[in-house]
Amino acid sequence: MIATAGSVDRIAAALLANGLVLRGGFNFTPGDAPPTGSSGAPAAAVLLVGQAGAAHWPHFLRWRESQPEQIANPLDTWSREVIGAVAQDFGARAISPSDKPYLPFQQWAMRAEGLKPSPLGILMHPHYGLWHAYRGALLFDDELPVQAAEPGAHLCDSCVEKPCLKSCPVDAYSAQGFAYQSCLAHVRGAGGSPCRSGGCLDRNACPYGTEYRYPPEVQAYHMASFARATN
Template identity: 75%
Template sequence: MTFSRDAVEEIAAALAANGLILRGGFSFGDDEVAPAGPSGAPTRSVLLVGQAGAAPWPHFQRWLERQARDIANPLDSWSREVIGAVAQEFGARAVSPSDRPYLPFQQWAMRAEGLKPSPLGILMHPTYGLWHAYRGALLFEDELSLPEVHEAIHHCDTCVEKPCLKSCPVDAYSTEGFAYQACLAHVRGADGKACRNGGCLDRNACPYGAEYRYAADVQAFHMAAFAGA
């Protein structure tokens, strides 16, 4: 069975009710090892689910108001609930980037949208810049009718100044990679207030997709999760 374009559009409409969007997709080749689909048979096609900017934030906040105060990983829980409901409606298996064992979400995302990583490790999107995320994926045992994927414009290739590597006071990001412990200590420390309240300074320094930049309270939420606050 092959899912039609109309079915994919119905899935997109169901996700849009919670501020989520489809982030491309692809089909596994016959010679590839694919994860299990909803019945346990190999997956044939994948649709990535995510966000552009902070569109899901109001939906998530309304959901959060109804939850217990001590709920762990609330954004992951909300994402699983919303994407899981769509998966059930359309006969798919919902998976999350935080599921164990980890699935290769970044590789899937690059394959689905033709993106490449920025110096910060976040995939650079030609429209959204660094202000987007992948919240989950839908795995189908049927073939999906999907458009051909083309490599996207990669702004980092033409960005000479690289402000994303010059704004962090502890040089957390460099050509050597991410200095996790230095970043964590700074964010938790007395000098990390700007990062805690307004988000990563390196990420905010990137000029691309600025109109999709998360509001300060959204960035503060993510920084608190990172810092274990």
Template identity: 75%
Template sequence: MRDAIESIVSALAHNGLVLRGGFIFADDEEAPSGPTGLSAKSALLVGQAGAAPWPHFLRWRERQPQTMANPLDTWAREVIGAVAKDFGARAVSPSDRPYLPFQQWAMRAEKLKPSPLGILMHPRYGLWHAYRGALLFEDGIAFPEIQEAIHLCDACVEKPCLKSCPVDAYSLDGFAYQACLAHVRGANGAPCRTGGCLDRNACPYGTAYRYPPEVQAFHMASFAGL
């Protein structure tokens, strides 16, 4: 199976995606269905580190209707779906309905914990990573065990991620969604619209993987419906 995993890694790399760990569902666990409708026995998480998929996505998007809704989700489904077909898996996405527990799967696969912003903190990538989908298999695919990572947020005393937003959108009490949305859409929200979330950018970890401003602007426009 090691050869198959290496082949999957290579196939994903053609579009800037990476394998983000995997796990085997417990016998008594209610698992989603695999490619033939039987319960899946294992899952491999697919995602990105930094903005590596961006140029691949842009080339694909040039050939699509510019009015397409959720183009990044559509691209990821297409790319991961093709890999799933080649390797006998079912591809699923974080935006599929009903929602699948992707964050719980990610914590399980990579042994990560959430940051104060809700994004999982990665020991290398910081907050600059994402999960784009998963490959579900109906046989047990053993993925190498990953050691529990140091949770960098525990070592961060200053917590600049909770002090940089002008409307205090993030706090230990959670995310003030409406306050954030109103600010991003408003007259004073230009820095967020063009350069991304100020709290996220204030995090000192994983800065080598920080998304470029145009990528952050794309995600902020999607969030704000602009």
């Protein structure tokens, strides 16, 4: 199936019906070494799929009600189902950031939307701030009428105070990177209740995209998943 501008619009509409957002895309170049598409040959194009704010959350909760209580990685499972169904309808191959071997989702996202990382490592979006994520991608055998975005102004460059680096009680984020074990120990410990109930304090301190900030229950869900991490 050759994707046209109209079919890309229909893909976006199908994703939006489930609270997900088409996050841009691009055609691979000969030097990219792309993964395989639905035919098994190297893919010609990719569309990134994600969320902006918590628009996906009601859709996920409705799906969750019909699933077994004990299910591993339910949000990933839901995302795979939704994106997989869209892929089947439009002749694409669906992939996930958690697929192994890991694919360069962050590099693809930067290329597709012209974004750069924040001091927290999360890509800073000009509208969503830090309140967005990438849940998967669609790989196509044919080129698409899409192109990579030109990088725009990076909001973090004009943010002098950098409150995102001053709110964590264990200074998990710094110029040296993310102190994963320190963060995990704090979240699991007696002093980690504010993080467990309301999300990362550094992330919440960012002044951008606050209208898209995840509600506390969504942040608590993600933090609980982080607290269960085994490595």
